[in-house]
Amino acid sequence: MMLTVNSVTRQFGGFRAVDGVSLQLADKEILGIAGTNGAGKSTLFAAIAGQQPADEGSIQFEGHDITRMAPYRRARLGLVRTFQVPREFKSLTVHENLMVAAPNPAGERLFNGILSTRSLRNHEVELARKADGILQFLNLARVRDVKAGGLSGGQKKLVELGRVLMLDPRCILLDEPFAGVNPVLIEEICERVRQLNAQGIAFIVIEHHLQALKALSNRMIVMDRGRILAEGDPHSVLDDPRVQEAYMGGVV
Numbered sequence: 001m002m003l004t005v006n007s008v009t010r011q012f013g014g015f016r017a018v019d020g021v022s023l024q025l026a027d028k029e030i031l032g033i034a035g036t037n038g039a040g041k042s043t044l045f046a047a048i049a050g051q052q053p054a055d056e057g058s059i060q061f062e063g064h065d066i067t068r069m070a071p072y073r074r075a076r077l078g079l080v081r082t083f084q085v086p087r088e089f090k091s092l093t094v095h096e097n098l099m100v101a102a103p104n105p106a107g108e109r110l111f112n113g114i115l116s117t118r119s120l121r122n123h124e125v126e127l128a129r130k131a132d133g134i135l136q137f138l139n140l141a142r143v144r145d146v147k148a149g150g151l152s153g154g155q156k157k158l159v160e161l162g163r164v165l166m167l168d169p170r171c172i173l174l175d176e177p178f179a180g181v182n183p184v185l186i187e188e189i190c191e192r193v194r195q196l197n198a199q200g201i202a203f204i205v206i207e208h209h210l211q212a213l214k215a216l217s218n219r220m221i222v223m224d225r226g227r228i229l230a231e232g233d234p235h236s237v238l239d240d241p242r243v244q245e246a247y248m249g250g251v252v
């Protein structure tokens, strides 16, 4: 298993936002997570990626116990999550947004006292090329020098994906990649995810857009009030009466 989450709980002042959740992610899998508002999906992501470490339980990623590891160290192991393009980065161009997402070796090398201006410059050139390659792949080359704040919702989602691709991930946690995205771009985002998956990157995707999530996922989990309500192949999970009930009896 690439990722194993064992009985993870995350509390906020005694309230269990995530309540004893266990799940596994196999190599090259795309796992979809749906659930009602406040079900604990984002908190679960934050526990896996490290922004809100688990209070109870444990998490293993590729043989490492990462339960209490800092987020940047998890990212170095290849476990990353997307964030909405931060407000302060909206005035940066698309290319700059990718550049600032890369880890900063200058700081580390300065610390180790082995930095030369030339190696730093070479590194920058390398990073700029890498960012351009990713922008090509994501069909964003033509907006390379556009400020991120001026992009459409779907393009912003692609920039979020581009930013995590700068980190050479093995597993990407995608937070609501279809929110505020038009149907054409939803299909394009799915296609890019499938291509990356075919190259060996595993995904966990949180999403409210159930039909798109169903089409993208190999397997699905539905959460409700901090717990896993149903798990399995997307079709049977969405047909599960408990899931229908959680979505207030509506047709999912």
Ligand SMILES: Nc1ncnc2c1ncn2[C@@H]1O[C@H](COP(=O)(O)OP(=O)(O)OP(=O)(O)O)[C@@H](O)[C@H]1O
Pocket (backbone or CB within 6 Å): 012, 017, 035, 036, 037, 038, 039, 040, 041, 042, 043, 044
């Ligand atoms: N920092 C926090 N402090 C206090 N309560 C929090 C905090 N973060 C989340 N919660 C609470 O935990 C519960 C789960 O929130 P979470 O954002 O994980 O749900 P979600 O499933 O991602 O919801 P949505 O689909 O609406 O984004 C909610 O009741 C929320 O109010």
